Amino acid sequence: MRLMIAGGGGFRVPLVYRALCSGPYAGLVRELVLYDVDPGRLAAISAVLQSVAAAAAAPNGSSAVGLPPKVTATTSLREALTGTDTVFAAIRPGGTAGRIADERVAQDLGLLGQETTGAGGISYALRSIPAMLELAREMRTHCPDAWLINFTNPAGMVTEALVPVLGRKVIGICDSASALVHRAARAAGVPLPAGKLDGVGYYGLNHLGWLYRLESGGRDVLPELLADAGALAGFEEGRLFPQPFLQELGVLPNEYLFYYYETSRAAAAIRAQGMTRGESIHGQQAELYPRLAAAGDAAFNLWDAARRSREEGYLAEARTAGETRDAEDLAGGGYEQVALAVMRALAGGSAGGGGGTGAGAGGTELILNTPNSAVTGPGPAEPALPGLPADAVVEVPCTVTADGAVPLAQDRPAGPQLSLMQRVKRVELLTVRAAGHGERAAALEAFAEHPLIGSESLAAALLTGYEAAFPGLAGLWKMSAG
Numbered sequence: 425m426r427l428m429i430a431g432g433g434g435f436r437v438p439l440v441y442r443a444l445c446s447g448p449y450a451g452l453v454r455e456l457v458l459y460d461v462d463p464g465r466l467a468a469i470s471a472v473l474q475s476v477a478a479a480a481a482a483p484n485g486s487s488a489v490g491l492p493p494k495v496t497a498t499t500s501l502r503e504a505l506t507g508t509d510t511v512f513a514a515i516r517p518g519g520t521a522g523r524i525a526d527e528r529v530a531q532d533l534g535l536l537g538q539e540t541t542g543a544g545g546i547s548y549a550l551r552s553i554p555a556m557l558e559l560a561r562e563m564r565t566h567c568p569d570a571w572l573i574n575f576t577n578p579a580g581m582v583t584e585a586l587v588p589v590l591g592r593k594v595i596g597i598c599d600s601a602s603a604l605v606h607r608a609a610r611a612a613g614v615p616l617p618a619g620k621l622d623g624v625g626y627y628g629l630n631h632l633g634w635l636y637r638l639e640s641g642g643r644d645v646l647p648e649l650l651a652d653a654g655a656l657a658g659f660e661e662g663r664l665f666p667q668p669f670l671q672e673l674g675v676l677p678n679e680y681l682f683y684y685y686e687t688s689r690a691a692a693a694i695r696a697q698g699m700t701r702g703e704s705i706h707g708q709q710a711e712l713y714p715r716l717a718a719a720g721d722a723a724f725n726l727w728d729a730a731r732r733s734r735e736e737g738y739l740a741e742a743r744t745a746g747e748t749r750d751a752e753d754l755a756g757g758g759y760e761q762v763a764l765a766v767m768r769a770l771a772g773g774s775a776g777g778g779g780g781t782g783a784g785a786g787g788t789e790l791i792l793n794t795p796n797s798a799v800t801g802p803g804p805a806e807p808a809l810p811g812l813p814a815d816a817v818v819e820v821p822c823t824v825t826a827d828g829a830v831p832l833a834q835d836r837p838a839g840p841q842l843s844l845m846q847r848v849k850r851v852e853l854l855t856v857r858a859a860g861h862g863e864r865a866a867a868l869e870a871f872a873e874h875p876l877i878g879s880e881s882l883a884a885a886l887l888t889g890y891e892a893a894f895p896g897l898a899g900l901w902k903m904s905a906g
Contacts, residue, residue, distance in 0.1 A: 425453050425771055428508040430559055431515035431576070432458025432497060433465025435709065435734075438472045438727055439760040440512070445476060445492045449764045452771070458497040459504035462519075466497045468716035468723075475724040501559070505566035510767050513559060514575040517551040518894065520709055523702035525893035527694075533885055535877060536691045537700055540578045540631055541683045542876035546855050547890045549578050550867060550897060553585045553859035560589040571770050573597055573763050574793075580630030583793045584817040585856045592828040595766055596793025598630050599758035601819055604678055605635055605791065607659040612649045614640045619765065619788040621821045627809050627834045627841075628819050630793050631680035632848055634841055650676065664742055675841065682742045684844065687876060693741035704737060765790055769824035787825040793817050794829045810836040816849055847875055862903025 429437055441456065443449050460466045477492045498504050505511070516522065526544035531537030538544050556576055563570055572594040576582050583596030605624055609616045616624070623639025638646040649655055649662075650671045656662030662670075664682050683690050694700065712730050716723050769788035797805030797814040807814045808831035822829040837845065851874045858867035864887075871883035891897045 425509045425767070426455045426457065426507055427453045427493075427767070428457040428459055428504045428511045430459050430504075430511060430513040433460035433462050433469050434514050434516070435469075435731070436514065436759070437469050438476065438724065439731075440763065441473050441476060441492070441495070443760050443764055449768065450491070452764065452768055452773070453493045456493045456495045457504050457508065458495065459499070459501060460497075461499060463499055464717070465713060466499070468713040470495065470497050471717050471719060471723040472727045475719070475721050478721050479724065501562055502566055505562055505570075508567045508570050510571045510573060510770070511559070511563060511567070512573045512575065512763055512767075513556060515552070515555060515559075516576075517555045520702060520706035522551060522894070523548070524700060524706055525890070527700040527702045529886060529889035529893060531691075531695065531700065533882060533889070534691075535882065535886075536683055536687060537694055538683055538690075539701065541680055542874060543871060543886050545578045545581075545631075546851070546867070546870050546874065547886075547894070549581045549855045550859050550890070550900065551894065552576050552578070552582050553856060554900065556582050556586060557589065557860060560586050560594070564589070571595070571767075573766055575759060575763065578630060580793050580817055580819060581852045581855055583630075584852055585860055587795055587815075587817065592795075595824075595829050596630065596817065596819075597759065597762045597766060598793065598819070599762050600631065600678055600680065601626060601628070601633050601791040602762055603758060604661050604676065605638075607661060608635055608638060608646075608649060608676055611655045611658050611662065612638060612640070612645050614638055614645060619769075619790070621789040621791070621832075624821060625834055626791055626819075626821055627837050627845075628678060629817075629845055629848055629852070630819050631678065632684075632845060633678045633819050634675040634681070634837070635678075636675040636835065636837075646676065647671075647674070650674070660739075674838070679739060679742070682739075684875065686742075690741050697741065701737065701740075705734065708734065762790060762792075766792070766824055766829075770826060770828070772826045787823040789821055789823055789832070790829075791819060792822045792824070792829050792831075793819050794822055794831055796820075796831060806833075808833050810834075811842045812845060812849060816853075844875065847873070859900070862900045864901040 444453050458466055473495050523539055526539060526547045527537035530543035536542045572590055574583050574594055574596045579596045579598050583594060586594045605626060606616060625637030626633060626635050628634055637644050653667040656667055661679050664679060708730060716727055719726050765788060796807045796809050796812055796816050796818045805814045808820055809818045812818055820834050821832045823832060851870050854866045854870035857863055858870060868883050868887050871877055871886050872880045877883060
């Protein structure tokens with residue numbers, strides 16, 4: 425397989441490369457192409473990958489590391505796409521400086537300043553969607569049979585925008601839902617075989633979902649887990665909310681629901697930090713990337729130390745004073761494992777075997793972002809997640825084979841969960857329309873409709889603030905005016 429990473433100078437790219445060098449994904453990719461618009465970032469990440477490859481080739485190198493894929497780097501999109509089998513997209517238009525503005529404009533208006541949730545997520549999408557639509561159109565020209573695995577945030581909205589261009593050839597991924605399921609399963613003592621989600625019920629949108637069923641031996645053990653304060657305290661999502669609240673809720677929320685259920689606490693904690701998450705990451709990377717490019721064989725260790733520091737600060741506003749992240753979470757191995765599991769399944773590989781094995785029985789099961797319709801034969805498509813449109817992108821368990829991802833039928837969500845999903849989905853569709861067609865009025869409505877904003881005056885102030893921070897938005901609105 426020839427894999428192209430759009431956003432090849434991104435900070436997390438070494439995680440993908442490391443996973444391709446050892447373990448179940450070794451041999452899956454023969455050539456890895458890094459594409460980025462920033463040659464300096466490409467040079468830095470290429471240096472990190474070279475240090476990984478050098479360690480593998482050393483006489484005393486780890487035996488766990490296999491033959492690394494060939495790596496090339498380019499700033500030419502046409503060159504990167506030609507001959508590619510799979511594209512993995514993780515781009516950030518505007519860079520980390522853009523993230524600072526996404527968070528600060530909202531925070532300065534007294535709102536939640538978060539990258540993908542609320543006002544910041546809408547702003548981020550207004551930049552991400554046009555860039556990803558361009559990528560999708562170029563794929564149709566230069567590699568029309570290739571799959572697009574999307575991790576560009578906000579992943580759900582971006583995937584929603586790409587489906588009309590690429591159809592089933594685009595699949596959105598995120599590691600937060602699968603991480604929640606596996607951590608809850610361990611806490612409840614429920615074994616989950618690799619690539620299978622038997623007895624797991626999960627429904628939602630990206631960064632807005634709930635685990636509602638967890639079976640063991642045909643019996644739902646989730647109510648017992650929600651009643652066990654000690655077990656909940658053993659993993660991150662279980663510590664986010666008071667145990668009585670979770671027991672009354674009856675479902676286990678994704679970590680990003682913290683921003684909806686504990687909005688005031690989250691906003692206050694972010695303000696108390698003084699420096700936003702975006703400002704922290706921007707400062708770290710501005711100092712780190714030039715050092716990586718010149719670090720030689722030490723580049724990987726330098727990058728990995730920065731990665732651990734970055735992981736320690738993830739969702740810090742949700743933790744109590746002195747609380748640290750679990751060691752397993754700091755070790756990495758999240759989103760890249762989901763991405764490569766999808767790629768292997770699309771290539772005909774099994775859940776537990778290498779890329780050359782036959783398809784596993786029934787395919788690989790993963791929680792993904794995909795259109796809500798299950799393929800059941802002739803007639804109207806039935807939504808896998810009742811209560812949302814069949815063509816809307818949702819985040820649910822799916823079966824992945826060489827033919828693509830098919831969502832698995834889920835229970836109808838309880839009223840409060842469904843109402844929140846429906847409202848946020850409307851915001852997502854408005855944002856997609858604004859970004860895809862240049863409709864400023866749709867962007868304004870999206871801000872006003874979001875449950876974390878809910879105000880036309882605040883929506884107007886937000887959009888004005890983001891237009892000042894991102895002059896390119898004026899060009900986007902000219903699309904519909906002209």
